Amino acid sequence: MSRYEPVIGLECHVQLQTRSKLFSAASASFGGEPNDHTDPYTLALPGTLPVLNRRAVEYALRMALATGCRVRRVSRFARKHYFYPDLPKGYQISQYDEPYAEGGAIGFLLDGQPRRVALTRIHLEEDAGKSTHVGGAPTSLVDLNRAGVPLIEVVSEPEIRSAKEAAEYLRALRQLVRWLDICDGNMEEGSLRCDANVSVRPVGATTLGTRTELKNMNSFRHVQQAIEYEVARQTALCERGERVVQETRLWDADRGSSHPMRSKEEAHDYRYLPEPDLPPLHIADEEVERARTSLPELPLARRARFVERLGLTDQDAALLTTERPIADYVEQVIAAGADGKRAANWVASEVLRELNRAERSIADCPIAPPALAGLCRLVDDGTISGKIAKDVFGKMWASGRGAKEIVEAEGLVQLTDEAAIEAACRAAVEANPQQVGKYRAGNDKLIGFFVGQVMKATRGKANPEMVNQMLRRLLS
Amino acid sequence: MPGETHFLSATEIAHAVGGRALSAVEVAQAHLARIAREDGALGCWLRVDEAGALAQAEAVDRAVARGDHLPLAGVPVGLKDLFVTEGLETTAGSRILAGWIPPYDGTAVARLRRAGAVILGKLNMDEFAMGSSNENSAYGPVHNPWDPTRVPGGSSGGSAAAVAAGLCALSLGTDTGGSIRQPASLCGVVGIKPTYGRVSRHGVIAFASSLDQVGPLGRTALDCALALEALAGHDPLDATSIDAPVPRYTDACREPVEGLRVGVPESFFCAAGLDAQVGALVRAAIGKLESLGARVVPIELPNAEHSLATYYLIAPAECSSNLARYDGVRYGLRVPSGDLGQMYKATRAAGFGPEVKRRIMLGTYALRTGYYDAYYLRAQKVRALIKRDFDRAFEACDVIATPTSPVAAWQLGERTIEGCGDPLAMYLADIYTISCNLAGLPGLSVPCGFVDGKLPVGLQLLGPPLGEANVLRVAAGYQRATDWHTRHPASTVGGAA
Numbered sequence: 012m013s014r015y016e017p018v019i020g021l022e023c024h025v026q027l028q029t030r031s032k033l034f035s036a037a038s039a040s041f042g043g044e045p046n047d048h049t050d051p052y053t054l055a056l057p058g059t060l061p062v063l064n065r066r067a068v069e070y071a072l073r074m075a076l077a078t079g080c081r082v083r084r085v086s087r088f089a090r091k092h093y094f095y096p097d098l099p100k101g102y103q104i105s106q107y108d109e110p111y112a113e114g115g116a117i118g119f120l121l122d123g124q125p126r127r128v129a130l131t132r133i134h135l136e137e138d139a140g141k142s143t144h145v146g147g148a149p150t151s152l153v154d155l156n157r158a159g160v161p162l163i164e165v166v167s168e169p170e171i172r173s174a175k176e177a178a179e180y181l182r183a184l185r186q187l188v189r190w191l192d193i194c195d196g197n198m199e200e201g202s203l204r205c206d207a208n209v210s211v212r213p214v215g216a217t218t219l220g221t222r223t224e225l226k227n228m229n230s231f232r233h234v235q236q237a238i239e240y241e242v243a244r245q246t247a248l249c250e251r252g253e254r255v256v257q258e259t260r261l262w263d264a265d266r267g268s269s270h271p272m273r274s275k276e277e278a279h280d281y282r283y284l285p286e287p288d289l290p291p292l293h294i295a296d297e298e299v300e301r302a303r304t305s306l307p308e309l310p311l312a313r314r315a316r317f318v319e320r321l322g323l324t325d326q327d328a329a330l331l332t333t334e335r336p337i338a339d340y341v342e343q344v345i346a347a348g349a350d351g352k353r354a355a356n357w358v359a360s361e362v363l364r365e366l367n368r369a370e371r372s373i374a375d376c377p378i379a380p381p382a383l384a385g386l387c388r389l390v391d392d393g394t395i396s397g398k399i400a401k402d403v404f405g406k407m408w409a410s411g412r413g414a415k416e417i418v419e420a421e422g423l424v425q426l427t428d429e430a431a432i433e434a435a436c437r438a439a440v441e442a443n444p445q446q447v448g449k450y451r452a453g454n455d456k457l458i459g460f461f462v463g464q465v466m467k468a469t470r471g472k473a474n475p476e477m478v479n480q481m482l483r484r485l486l487s
Numbered sequence: 488m489p490g491e492t493h494f495l496s497a498t499e500i501a502h503a504v505g506g507r508a509l510s511a512v513e514v515a516q517a518h519l520a521r522i523a524r525e526d527g528a529l530g531c532w533l534r535v536d537e538a539g540a541l542a543q544a545e546a547v548d549r550a551v552a553r554g555d556h557l558p559l560a561g562v563p564v565g566l567k568d569l570f571v572t573e574g575l576e577t578t579a580g581s582r583i584l585a586g587w588i589p590p591y592d593g594t595a596v597a598r599l600r601r602a603g604a605v606i607l608g609k610l611n612m613d614e615f616a617m618g619s620s621n622e623n624s625a626y627g628p629v630h631n632p633w634d635p636t637r638v639p640g641g642s643s644g645g646s647a648a649a650v651a652a653g654l655c656a657l658s659l660g661t662d663t664g665g666s667i668r669q670p671a672s673l674c675g676v677v678g679i680k681p682t683y684g685r686v687s688r689h690g691v692i693a694f695a696s697s698l699d700q701v702g703p704l705g706r707t708a709l710d711c712a713l714a715l716e717a718l719a720g721h722d723p724l725d726a727t728s729i730d731a732p733v734p735r736y737t738d739a740c741r742e743p744v745e746g747l748r749v750g751v752p753e754s755f756f757c758a759a760g761l762d763a764q765v766g767a768l769v770r771a772a773i774g775k776l777e778s779l780g781a782r783v784v785p786i787e788l789p790n791a792e793h794s795l796a797t798y799y800l801i802a803p804a805e806c807s808s809n810l811a812r813y814d815g816v817r818y819g820l821r822v823p824s825g826d827l828g829q830m831y832k833a834t835r836a837a838g839f840g841p842e843v844k845r846r847i848m849l850g851t852y853a854l855r856t857g858y859y860d861a862y863y864l865r866a867q868k869v870r871a872l873i874k875r876d877f878d879r880a881f882e883a884c885d886v887i888a889t890p891t892s893p894v895a896a897w898q899l900g901e902r903t904i905e906g907c908g909d910p911l912a913m914y915l916a917d918i919y920t921i922s923c924n925l926a927g928l929p930g931l932s933v934p935c936g937f938v939d940g941k942l943p944v945g946l947q948l949l950g951p952p953l954g955e956a957n958v959l960r961v962a963a964g965y966q967r968a969t970d971w972h973t974r975h976p977a978s979t980v981g982g983a984a
Contacts, residue, residue: 054817057693058593059689060688060725062723094831100811101808102811282807282851284804
């Protein structure tokens with residue numbers, strides 16, 4: 012066990028999926044030909060002015076309320092200055108000393124135990140463009156499609172104590188922004204980005220060690236690896252009695268290591284200035300209330316309800332609440348008349364497996380919730396057996412036809428007529444005198460053989476429970 | 488009348504063109520011809536858009552023939568080169584924007600066009616509106632039409648001189664610390680800086696965003712009122728624009744001055760730099776208002792003396808930020824040089840003039856981490872005190888009357904650093920105009936006499952927020968009772984103007 016413990020805080024940039032940019036009407040969508048999604052404001056042409064996109068504020072507000080932040084009724088934008096070709100105005104409009112949201116927390120499970128990591132703040136800002144440096148070429152390419160896309164920056168307190176915990180926090184954050192429908196959480200495309208501030212200190216110490224800032228981690232795995240690497244690097248330095256240098260480090264996923272990008276001395280002086288082109292951001296009480304009431308039930312609450320009300324295991328409940336559309340799907344199946352636990356089990360097993368295999372999202376599921384409810388009901392009322400139901404499910408998936416239609420067309424209705432079952436069972440018993448003898452001599456397991464014979468004869472349609480009872484009676 | 492349209496007022500031209508007594512094309516042609524004849528010695532125009540102006544004039548004549556009512560029908564207008572104009576080069580008086588052709592019109596320009604104005608071209612100015620003499624233009628100085636060896640004032644020097652010389656009936660300027668009122672005073676025309684937010688800043692190249700305001704210059708208060716009616720009003724493209732109804736300023740101009748309370752800050756008349764003749768003329772103008780039935784009340788503006796220091800922290804801080812975009816990457820000048828950092832430095836070193844560089848450095852210094860509280864934040868607190876002084880003063884009066892400039896037009900070169908070695912000499916030209924910008928108030932300069940019988944002097948009138956109507960009303964009333972504005976400078980090419 013190391014004598015040092017890591018202290019980790021995350022700064023996550025979440026792109027808000029509004030149609031237009033934070034301060035202009037240019038498209039905020041990902042992709043497009045370079046510099047297609049620009050307008051005079053995005054290009055910082057002289058004379059252009061920012062006009063705030065209220066939809067972005069609405070999305071930002073959702074996140075603040077979902078994490079329990081205090082929402083400032085009056086917050087302020089500020090200019091953060093630095094020179095770089097992908098920052099067209101020479102400053103980024105952000106929020107500085109008066110962010111729109113403060114406090115709050117993100118909850119998640121770590122090794123099955125509930126954890127809450129407190130947030131320092133969330134603020135609104137605009138994204139920068141993208142520079143591409145072509146190896147060997149004397150010039151760089153600038154694409155301003157991303158410049159001005161709305162972001163919220165979610166800043167955690169330095170309460171995270173391991174790389175794994177950081178990754179779990181980030182997963183919970185991603186789940187939440189997707190759940191709230193404000194960001195697609197795509198780390199490869201950069202709609203969700205994470206920087207980590209990492210330091211180590213002797214176990215038991217209350218002051219913080221010198222921190223480094225890690226950048227360029229575009230997956231959960233990279234975040235975890237980069238932090239693990241950094242904690243090990245800093246711990247080794249401390250154990251050798253050397254000092255950690257305050258610097259920004261870039262993670263190199265190919266090499267599995269990080270290298271310094273700039274030191275504290277080279278750090279920018281951002282010369283923050285209250286943004287004179289924008290009045291203070293007012294968020295009215297009614298706006299907050301409207302956002303609060305329109306907030307969906309959050310993932311942790313939904314998960315707890317699935318465990319309590321549907322009697323699901325914690326694991327199944329977690330699986331069904333990874334994405335809000337999946338949880339909603341389950342509830343729609345139940346609302347259409349299916350038994351809760353049965354519906355949940357169908358979704359958790361068959362539906363998710365097939366979606367995975369087909370690489371589809373729940374929105375493209377070929378079986379609509381009422382159709383799945385129809386299948387569940389056929390099992391519940393004994394029309395078909397569970398085994399037959401799985402075949403029917405496969406046919407529904409492939410054809411889009413309803414369960415009842417398939418069952419009727421293919422004569423799959425479960426045989427529950429007692430006389431017919433008795434006849435089938437008698438036939439099986441009479442045809443196998445040897446096995447009857449062994450069974451009666453005490454080989455109980457042979458019951459399975461007889462059930463198999465009856466099922467074969469009835470093409471799987473006989474009610475298994477009734478067959479079982481009938482055979483035991485005939486054989487006793 | 489053709490050939491003699493150049494000293495008609497905008498109101499008269501709009502009336503004549505609207506009534507088809509004159510065609511917009513005739514008016515435009517007469518002004519274009521006069522510019523060609525007179526401007527060589529003045530340097531008001533950076534660009535004359537002859538083809539564009541005639542095309543607009545023809546369109547106006549067609550619209551009038553169709554029966555459209557255009558409040559500025561055929562009025563020839565010049566634009567300070569800080570106004571972004573679609574398809575017409577816009578430089579802000581700077582080398583760094585040389586050759587830049589904007590893809591859009593700003594709101595003020597679009598509103599002028601919609602009202603039937605004919606835009607003749609772009610007017611000279613101090614680079615990025617920084618200066619009080621127009622000598623900071625990268626494209627040469629403007630000469631004062633009343634005495635071409637003297638400055639026209641600044642930064643809207645071209646806008647004031649062109650109107651004074653009859654090269655256009657109206658012009659647009661911008662005023663950050665006096666840049667409409669001070670040149671209006673030095674050139675003997677009327678110029679109004681409206682309440683901050685009254686006219687959209689969209690499409691106006693920014694100097695200091697929290698102080699910049701657009702306004703018209705004309706030879707009469709009524710003309711300025713007519714222009715302001717077209718310009719003012721909420722613009723969704725400027726988040727700082729005020730969403731309040733626009734009064735009929737021209738109606739206000741016809742109301743009597745009688746009964747209005749005119750506040751006079753006595754301390755303004757004791758300032759060390761105030762020229763005795765200027766002081767006497769302004770006092771005489773206030774006396775005239777009294778004779779028209781206004782009541783003069785003494786007021787105090789105790790924090791006004793801090794205006795200059797406050798302004799020279801806030802304006803440079805904002806300018807250092809606003810001018811960061813001129814980096815040679817996307818438009819304007821680029822001086823290729825080594826790596827990216829060297830390209831930035833070479834481009835900005837070659838593109839900006841010395842005064843712009845001085846203010847960028849001042850502002851950058853003031854905003855450094857650790858200095859913000861001592862400089863910018865402190866300046867904002869003083870600014871709030873200055874505004875509070877005005878709020879209190881306007882409890883006792885409707886308008887405030889002061890000199891616009893402490894002196895009349897000075898000799899070219901007299902106050903430049905090269906000429907006198909003191910950068911503050913130029914800054915002191917704005918002592919009476921700056922507090923109005925810091926408080927966001929409307930302010931106007933109206934001609935009130937001549938120093939030595941030949942150099943114009945302006946009376947400054949200030950109003951409370953959105954108090955443009957009363958400010959214009961007092962100025963118009965004063966002009967009805969005086970004839971300063973009917974005198975015009977002599978032609979620069981000899982003969983009567």
